[in-house]
Amino acid sequence: MPELEQALAEVAAEMAARTDRGEVATYIPQLGKVDSKKFGIAAVTNDGRVILAGDADQPFSIQSVSKVFTLTLALGKVGDALWHRVGREPSGNPFNSIVQLEHENGIPRNPFINAGAIVVSDVLLAGHQPREAIGEILRFIQFLADDETIIIDREVAASERATGYRNFALANYMKSFGNLHHEPELALGVYFHHCAIAMSCRQLAMAGRFLANGGRNPATGHSVVSAERARRIGALMLTCGHYDGSGDFAFRVGIPGKSGVGGGILGIVPGVASLAVWSPGLNENGNSKLGSIALEKLARMMNWSIFAP
Numbered sequence: 001m002p003e004l005e006q007a008l009a010e011v012a013a014e015m016a017a018r019t020d021r022g023e024v025a026t027y028i029p030q031l032g033k034v035d036s037k038k039f040g041i042a043a044v045t046n047d048g049r050v051i052l053a054g055d056a057d058q059p060f061s062i063q064s065v066s067k068v069f070t071l072t073l074a075l076g077k078v079g080d081a082l083w084h085r086v087g088r089e090p091s092g093n094p095f096n097s098i099v100q101l102e103h104e105n106g107i108p109r110n111p112f113i114n115a116g117a118i119v120v121s122d123v124l125l126a127g128h129q130p131r132e133a134i135g136e137i138l139r140f141i142q143f144l145a146d147d148e149t150i151i152i153d154r155e156v157a158a159s160e161r162a163t164g165y166r167n168f169a170l171a172n173y174m175k176s177f178g179n180l181h182h183e184p185e186l187a188l189g190v191y192f193h194h195c196a197i198a199m200s201c202r203q204l205a206m207a208g209r210f211l212a213n214g215g216r217n218p219a220t221g222h223s224v225v226s227a228e229r230a231r232r233i234g235a236l237m238l239t240c241g242h243y244d245g246s247g248d249f250a251f252r253v254g255i256p257g258k259s260g261v262g263g264g265i266l267g268i269v270p271g272v273a274s275l276a277v278w279s280p281g282l283n284e285n286g287n288s289k290l291g292s293i294a295l296e297k298l299a300r301m302m303n304w305s306i307f308a309p
């Protein structure tokens with residue numbers, strides 16, 4: 001097996017040379033203008049090593065990767081009661097699909113599709129103004145990454161709102177079933193802002209450390225969530241983290257992962273490392289094309305899989 005430094009450098013060099021990079025998201029100008037040649041990868045191991053390659057220190061829009069952290073916060077707030085309002089099944093549909101909601105009484109399939117994440121935002125809003133809930137999410141991510149420089153890109157948040165007709169439709173529809181407790185506008189305010197958080201691969205891999213280490217920050221030993229909860233969040237990432245590409249990601253990479261349309265993926269190797277990769281070009285499911293390929297190669301090189309003996 002190669003050293004991790006060597007494996008990361010090799011994967012980054014190979015990805016830099018590829019010309020089939022997928023298409024960057026264009027639904028908002030801030031994502032549409034990102035250079036598709038960018039590629040970054042970071043690994044933070046449970047024994048404290050931080051290994052970087054490519055553009056690993058350049059912040060990008062984490063988009064739906066943020067849903068791992070909002071889910072973690074919401075579970076901390078309401079525990080298993082969350083599962084009365086959000087399911088735990090893969091949707092087999094695109095991330096912004098509305099079709100299942102009618103048959104399933106406004107209960108989204110899982111917390112990672114847009115509808116599910118909007119319900120999670122609604123949960124985080126309880127007892128707060130949107131501004132406070134957004135601040136709580138940002139501070140939680142800063143705390144996990146041990147980095148107070150992480151910010152919300154206000155321009156991205158404003159564009160998300162300006163173009164978010166489908167998310168408004170999802171929120172209004174769920175409200176009609178009684179599955180939003182606040183006005184759709186307020187839950188969406190929280191949702192649009194957490195999608196607009198900007199982080200680098202280094203920061204994202206740092207923030208994911210607790211999931212690779214049984215719920216504890218490996219640097220401080222402090223518990224973020226219980227070991228059982230960390231396992232369950234990992235299970236949801238594996239089964240739902242790449243929308244209708246989740247099965248293929250599990251098949252090819254074999255570790256829990258969560259993607260975002262900014263081209264980022266957070267990957268967790270339980271007991272070993274937290275990984276983040278960024279390549280802005282997307283595949284047909286809206287997941288980072290080279291990011292998925294890079295994680296597949298890295299996992300194979302390092303013999304990483306949750307199914308490995």
Ligand code: DON
Nearest residue numbers: 063064095195259260261286
């Ligand atoms: O709400 C949306 O559609 C976007 N802000 C985020 C979607 C996303 O990242 C889906 N992931 N692949």
